[in-house]
Amino acid sequence: MPKNAIISEVKTLSCSNSWRNYNFLRIVTEDGTVGWSEFDENFGSPGVTNVISQISHRLIGQSAMNHEHIREDLRDCTRPGSGGVVGQALGAIENALLDVKAKTLDVPCYALLGGKVRDKVRVYWSHCVSYRARTDHFSPGITDIEGVRQIGREVGEKGFTALKTNIFHYDDQNRISGWSPGFGRPHDPARNVERKTVKDLRKHLEVMREAAGPDIDLLLDLNFNGKTEGYLKLLREIEDLDLFWVEIDTLDPKALAYIRSHTKHPISSCETLIGLQQFLPFFREQAVDVAIIDTPWNGVWQSLKIAAAAEAYETNVAPHNFYGHLCTMMNAHFSAVVPNLRIMETDIDRIAWDAELFTHVPVYKDGYLIIPDRPGWGTEPNEAALHAYPPLETVGPAKKTPVPRLSI
Structure with missing residues (x-):
């Protein structure tokens, strides 16, 4: 009998990659299966982490096996602001759900x-x-x-x-x-x-x-x-x-x-x-x-x-x-x-x-x-290594370059 993959935890993590940060999403099920995805905030996308945190409560108690249902629910509640960082948050969630589902079935994602x-x-x-x-x-x-x-x-x-x-x-x-x-x-x-x-x-x-x-x-x-x-x-x-x-x-x-x-x-x-x-x-x-x-x-x-x-x-x-x-x-x-x-x-x-x-x-x-x-x-991601390289506070599209100033 396949596991039901009921989601119990949704968490984001990040670490330094010297000149930018890596960002990850971890989804855990009640039976202990952990699914991961990687997303990015450096390529013109500040705020993806915050969007995930704002909508992730809607995943709790749902089955990761129904990833299309979950995505459509998230799409419905964010439709007026679709695309941009909202779309990227949905992409990160979908990818972590696919990892959960594949691990639950003990197959590679390509299957x-x-x-x-x-x-x-x-x-x-x-x-x-x-x-x-x-x-x-x-x-x-x-x-x-x-x-x-x-x-x-x-x-x-x-x-x-x-x-x-x-x-x-x-x-x-x-x-x-x-x-x-x-x-x-x-x-x-x-x-x-x-x-x-x-x-x-x-x-x-x-x-x-x-x-x-x-x-x-x-x-x-x-x-x-x-x-x-x-x-x-x-x-x-x-x-x-x-x-x-x-x-x-x-x-x-x-x-x-x-x-x-x-x-x-x-x-x-x-x-x-x-x-x-x-x-x-x-x-x-x-x-x-x-x-x-x-x-x-x-x-x-x-x-x-x-x-x-x-x-x-x-x-x-x-x-x-x-x-x-x-x-x-x-x-x-x-x-x-x-x-x-x-x-x-x-x-x-x-x-x-x-x-x-x-x-x-x-x-x-x-x-x-x-x-x-x-x-x-x-x-x-190796969680111990992530903690060894804490994320940088001074990188990202809005932080990495000086603000251009015009003369007054």
């Missing part, structure tokens, strides 16, 4: 999601250069063109077949600096793309291509760092380069479709969308070659619905994954079952204590992540 269509998932090394440019957190850090060349070579040497990088400026001594006005670095609300950015982006990609070699796929992430005119300027400058995709964040599907129609490069987008309704206009407008789905934000069960809709529009999907190892495992199970998968994002550069925080870490072989067969997501 709940339809079963595997693949045993391994091709990954790309994300934030290549970007993370190591944080020299106060990564050692050795990357400060100049030689560091860019070194990490480009390292991708292939470590067995990976694809990398994704970002926009960098180079000075007259070939020292690098990141450029991301879409995230306030620098503060420039117009997000104009000027000549130096265009030329330096081409230089950066040429350096990475030369170092990585012709057999490594190069992905480029432009984020929210431009508007339609600026994105087109960047794409024209790099039109002749061999890129796997160019990732662009814009909330206007028609604008993105216009951009896509004016470049030969495949376009990926949608990583900041929540819910199938937000994705559908991008599918209808044929705005993307690859739809990126943030499964921690949306919930893996809901993400399957989005992937199925993408399939109906002959569009492949890729998970957004730049969080901790639990998120990587959650995305691995999603990637294992989705037929229309393109590739999976993962971060290879990790701080020293990252592995201590989880019971199991992802296994990579020849550029692929091997799907785990352990019950649930296949890893859990």
Whole structure:
């Protein structure tokens, strides 16, 4: 007789990851089964923890086996404020309920999601250069063109077949600096793309291509760092380069479709969308070659619905994954079952204590992540380690940068 998985406790935990915090949700049942999910408050999402605490009482006494019923109840009571941090809270709850249900049935989560269509998932090394440019957190850090060349070579040497990088400026001594006005670095609300950015982006990609070699796929992430005119300027400058995709964040599907129609490069987008309704206009407008789905934000069960809709529009999907190892495992199970998968994002550069925080870490072989067969997501936070690295009070989207001031 299966256990009924009646929920008795809902709790959030967090810890430091040096330059940001990791956030976790733990759901415990009356029979002692513990389900986990990982969520994020660093990527423009302050307050997810508070939303969870405000609605979690509605889970107590319910069965985690009925995760769709629970989510619909939570959706009903938060409908006027749906999306944003509310949607992310629902995603975190759904993912922890899936872990409970899978552990109750003693199966991997992918068994709940339809079963595997693949045993391994091709990954790309994300934030290549970007993370190591944080020299106060990564050692050795990357400060100049030689560091860019070194990490480009390292991708292939470590067995990976694809990398994704970002926009960098180079000075007259070939020292690098990141450029991301879409995230306030620098503060420039117009997000104009000027000549130096265009030329330096081409230089950066040429350096990475030369170092990585012709057999490594190069992905480029432009984020929210431009508007339609600026994105087109960047794409024209790099039109002749061999890129796997160019990732662009814009909330206007028609604008993105216009951009896509004016470049030969495949376009990926949608990583900041929540819910199938937000994705559908991008599918209808044929705005993307690859739809990126943030499964921690949306919930893996809901993400399957989005992937199925993408399939109906002959569009492949890729998970957004730049969080901790639990998120990587959650995305691995999603990637294992989705037929229309393109590739999976993962971060290879990790701080020293990252592995201590989880019971199991992802296994990579020849550029692929091997799907785990352990019950649930296949890893859990190590609670003792979480306590050893208390969360930082000075990180997050509203705290990490000085407030821009105008003269009076």
